[in-house]
Amino acid sequence: MKTWLTTTDHKRIGLLYFWTAFGFFLIGGLEALIIRAQLARPDGGLGVSAETFNQLFTMHGTTMVFLALMPLSAAFFNFIIPLQIGARDVAFPRLNAFSYWVFLLGGLFLNASFIAGPLFGADRLSVAPDAGWFGYENLTSRQFSPGPNVDFWLLGLQILGIASLAAGFNFIVTILNMRAPGMRMLRLPPFTWMTLITQFLVITAFPVITVALVLLMFDRFFGTHFFVPQGGGDPILWQHLFWMFGHPEVYILILPAMGVVSEVLPTFAKKPLFGYTVVVYSGVVIAFLGWSVWSHHMFSSGLGPIADSVFAGTTMLIAIPTGVKIFNWIGTLWGGQIRFTTSLLFAVGFIAMFIIGGLSGVSHASAPSDLQQTDTYYVVAHIHYVLFGGTILGLFAGMYYWWPKMTGRMLSESLGKVHFWLTLIGMNLAFFPMHFSGMLGMPRRIYTYSSDLGVTGFNQVSTIGAFLIGLATLVFFWNLLRTRWQPVTAPSNPWGGSTLEWAIPSPPPVYNFTVIPTVESRMPLWQTERHAPMRPLPERPPAAIHVPGGSWWPLITAIGLPILAIGAISRALPIVFVGVAVVILGIYRWAYEPFEM
Amino acid sequence: MPLVLAAVLLLLTACSGAGHFPQSTFAPRSDFGTDLFGLYKDVFWWALGVFVLVEGLLLVAIARFRARPGAAEPKPVHGHTVLEISWTLAPALILVFIAVPTMRTIFSTAGHAPEGALRVEVIGHQWWWEYRYPTLNISAYNELHIPVGTPVQLDMTSADVIHSFWVPRLGGKRDLIQGRTNRIAFRADSTGEYSGQCAEFCGVSHANMRLRVFVQSDSVFQRWVDQQRAAPATPPKGSPAEAGQQVYRRSPCIACHTIAGMSQGKVGPDLSHVGGRSTIAGALFPNTTDVLRRWIINAPAMKPGALMTPQNLSPQDLDALIAYLQSLK
Numbered sequence A: 001m002k003t004w005l006t007t008t009d010h011k012r013i014g015l016l017y018f019w020t021a022f023g024f025f026l027i028g029g030l031e032a033l034i035i036r037a038q039l040a041r042p043d044g045g046l047g048v049s050a051e052t053f054n055q056l057f058t059m060h061g062t063t064m065v066f067l068a069l070m071p072l073s074a075a076f077f078n079f080i081i082p083l084q085i086g087a088r089d090v091a092f093p094r095l096n097a098f099s100y101w102v103f104l105l106g107g108l109f110l111n112a113s114f115i116a117g118p119l120f121g122a123d124r125l126s127v128a129p130d131a132g133w134f135g136y137e138n139l140t141s142r143q144f145s146p147g148p149n150v151d152f153w154l155l156g157l158q159i160l161g162i163a164s165l166a167a168g169f170n171f172i173v174t175i176l177n178m179r180a181p182g183m184r185m186l187r188l189p190p191f192t193w194m195t196l197i198t199q200f201l202v203i204t205a206f207p208v209i210t211v212a213l214v215l216l217m218f219d220r221f222f223g224t225h226f227f228v229p230q231g232g233g234d235p236i237l238w239q240h241l242f243w244m245f246g247h248p249e250v251y252i253l254i255l256p257a258m259g260v261v262s263e264v265l266p267t268f269a270k271k272p273l274f275g276y277t278v279v280v281y282s283g284v285v286i287a288f289l290g291w292s293v294w295s296h297h298m299f300s301s302g303l304g305p306i307a308d309s310v311f312a313g314t315t316m317l318i319a320i321p322t323g324v325k326i327f328n329w330i331g332t333l334w335g336g337q338i339r340f341t342t343s344l345l346f347a348v349g350f351i352a353m354f355i356i357g358g359l360s361g362v363s364h365a366s367a368p369s370d371l372q373q374t375d376t377y378y379v380v381a382h383i384h385y386v387l388f389g390g391t392i393l394g395l396f397a398g399m400y401y402w403w404p405k406m407t408g409r410m411l412s413e414s415l416g417k418v419h420f421w422l423t424l425i426g427m428n429l430a431f432f433p434m435h436f437s438g439m440l441g442m443p444r445r446i447y448t449y450s451s452d453l454g455v456t457g458f459n460q461v462s463t464i465g466a467f468l469i470g471l472a473t474l475v476f477f478w479n480l481l482r483t484r485w486q487p488v489t490a491p492s493n494p495w496g497g498s499t500l501e502w503a504i505p506s507p508p509p510v511y512n513f514t515v516i517p518t519v520e521s522r523m524p525l526w527q528t529e530r531h532a533p534m535r536p537l538p539e540r541p542p543a544a545i546h547v548p549g550g551s552w553w554p555l556i557t558a559i560g561l562p563i564l565a566i567g568a569i570s571r572a573l574p575i576v577f578v579g580v581a582v583v584i585l586g587i588y589r590w591a592y593e594p595f596e597m
Numbered sequence B: 001m002p003l004v005l006a007a008v009l010l011l012l013t014a015c016s017g018a019g020h021f022p023q024s025t026f027a028p029r030s031d032f033g034t035d036l037f038g039l040y041k042d043v044f045w046w047a048l049g050v051f052v053l054v055e056g057l058l059l060v061a062i063a064r065f066r067a068r069p070g071a072a073e074p075k076p077v078h079g080h081t082v083l084e085i086s087w088t089l090a091p092a093l094i095l096v097f098i099a100v101p102t103m104r105t106i107f108s109t110a111g112h113a114p115e116g117a118l119r120v121e122v123i124g125h126q127w128w129w130e131y132r133y134p135t136l137n138i139s140a141y142n143e144l145h146i147p148v149g150t151p152v153q154l155d156m157t158s159a160d161v162i163h164s165f166w167v168p169r170l171g172g173k174r175d176l177i178q179g180r181t182n183r184i185a186f187r188a189d190s191t192g193e194y195s196g197q198c199a200e201f202c203g204v205s206h207a208n209m210r211l212r213v214f215v216q217s218d219s220v221f222q223r224w225v226d227q228q229r230a231a232p233a234t235p236p237k238g239s240p241a242e243a244g245q246q247v248y249r250r251s252p253c254i255a256c257h258t259i260a261g262m263s264q265g266k267v268g269p270d271l272s273h274v275g276g277r278s279t280i281a282g283a284l285f286p287n288t289t290d291v292l293r294r295w296i297i298n299a300p301a302m303k304p305g306a307l308m309t310p311q312n313l314s315p316q317d318l319d320a321l322i323a324y325l326q327s328l329k
Helices: A010-039 A050-085 A093-112 A149-177 A190-222 A235-269 A276-290 A294-301 A305-333 A342-365 A377-407 A413-439 A456-485 A553-569 A573-592 B002-014 B031-064 B081-108 B218-229 B240-250 B289-297 B315-327
Strands: B118-125 B128-133 B138-141 B143-147 B151-158 B163-165 B174-176 B182-187 B192-197 B210-216
Touching: A010 A050, A010 A093, A010 A377, A010 A456, A050 A093, A050 A149, A050 A190, A050 A235, A050 A377, A093 A149, A093 A553, A149 A190, A149 A553, A190 A235, A190 A276, A235 A276, A235 A294, A235 A305, A235 A342, A235 A377, A276 A305, A294 A305, A294 A342, A294 B174, A305 A342, A305 B031, A305 B081, A342 A377, A342 A413, A342 B031, A342 B081, A377 A413, A377 A456, A413 A456, A553 A573, B031 B081, B031 B182, B118 B143, B118 B163, B118 B174, B138 B143, B138 B218, B143 B218, B151 B163, B151 B174, B174 B182, B210 B218, B240 B315, B289 B315
Parallel strands: B118 B151, B143 B210
Antiparallel strands: B118 B128, B128 B138, B151 B182, B163 B174, B192 B210
């Protein structure tokens, strides 16, 4: 237990990220199921109150984006990146531990709002955030949201932002500086490349939302008027800041999954990634363009025809590098010897579903067409095809692919296939009808709808699909759990992968590589035209290997942050000072701690 | 699946009676709505073509290249420059075909109505709508009346949080933002009753912020305007409505509601002509005796977050008050 609390081993931190994020994924999923159950019937539904429903969809979005998908990707960054580049750990192992603890505590702080009502004298148990994951001003101003709900949201997200920023810098330094000899930039595995691009987006996008949240905090706590129209502020400023973060965030969520797919397809098709450099560059182009499209979330807010035209144009441009990636994946499969493992099924499912999400995206890139779609279920369908059909299917592909490496145990392929088909059928039942309910006039974020709209049937199919996804997730959960009782039998390279993580035992020893390998090709473990496969590494390290020891200080420093937030939300200045003191003490002792213990 | 999809779309388009789908964007009844639907169809057919092509390629790839025992190792192809260039240019070309009509429609639907358009100011409130007709000197609430075939320009703003005015069959949505004025313009091309609702999340009762638009022939519209211009009906002596007027006069209602000549409250909608409306409470409920009774007794129970406090009136007073309100045609 103690060794897990103090660990600085990137592999253990990766597993902590995985289980924590998976837990939040289940919570976010449960919220979605309540939402879907409520919407199965019109005119009041199952009787979930408007207040509760608004909290549920707010927390569903916030949880899935910040507490499930980003950290599930982070689990792979942590576990796999140092292995793929031939390193013993990340560049800053204690900072890495700090990121994890901040993420965990930030997530707990946010979810504590579900039971914190009595502490704030509210007449209900839950004071969870209820203004949407996008927190549009001026609804989130003190005047229109007087309770602690929005405070939980803005403080929780600020805490989580610290975790993401610390991890972002850590992985950029790691990937740029810790590469094994010969691992040139254009020999990096595609997953590492997409991670690198993602982290640049993180360190550029998160400061924007942090600024927005600080301004919102000042408006709510100290009576400033950045977003309050009566005081000369502008609620549209919030929308710009939020989406300037929010759109790059979409690529923060999807690029890692694209990286996973770019690893899985070559392995199971027994063919190198088609157009490696093009796939890499298109990722870079997507990231750059991702910065220039944010106002397409605001076509209905009246920016004027010039701005709308520009953002419609830039948004359409993104379809080009995205399309290029898809064609290259198909090119990778073409002419291969495809083995239909669960991992490959999920990767192919990713491509098939992501195409649908991408194409519906073009229909709202066309700004006037979007005026009928924005804020309706059509957009809900779109984001779920992209983030569920895309990100989650991609991450599932990664889980089946790397689970043997992470634990030394193989997941059941037959349960895996049940999981895949249930998920694929469930998601299409859940999300495809939403295109229709949206175009037939059903807005999103409504706790009930009139039976007169004629969309009851579509909603019922969506609900059935959502519960199928829930069932599929339970199958997956069981598949994960049952490996705990299996012996460690996974070979070092169960799938015949080409990258460095498959050169070492499963699970890898604490030092990863007995000797740091010298890399001569993009696919070091494969025979290529010019290079023989890398020679196996020695089984025992020829010399003693230095690995960083454990440390309490990342955890203690991290604990200071929620204390600070608790002080702020309860307007108790002494508690704020306690939090600050803990953070300062933690950083001070951390700085003077000897490197080994 | 794509064929099914196309079939369903066509089916929906064919349901232009749209009695089944009163908020369908597939059955537009204005120039604005028709333009948007036309653009959507353009994008849809391109997208469908791409969908069939790409998903088809993917299916062929996984069907044709499944691993077979004893097959030779695949050729380690690393890429193909001509292919890369062509599948970069092809989507770019398609996007040009989408972008050109998009830009054209952006400018043609920017919200500027021609000279002589009927101008209406729309003001969003949590959770109801106020319409002012500055040239006609009248107001309406939740139910917008406009003449058919006449260009209409809506100048929209909000009294509190951001709302979004959306009547799908008459066109796209536009946000109502405090301190700003946003515009949409359209010309409804057939008479009838069109339903819509707020599309921007605006707090507890966002789902209950609905609206109606009555597109009327010139004569019917003119009759409605005259009715709104007239002073509120005076109940005949000795009628239940007259008793109700007395109840109203001493009730807390007057703090929040206006009835011309009776009270000047500004928190809730003006009730001078409430009896002539077909719905109440943000077009959420039909304007019937029973609904009015339940609404006055406990409005927040029917519409979460409603500011109207529950009223404790004797049954006689309640009946009289309802009779009075219903007399205000």
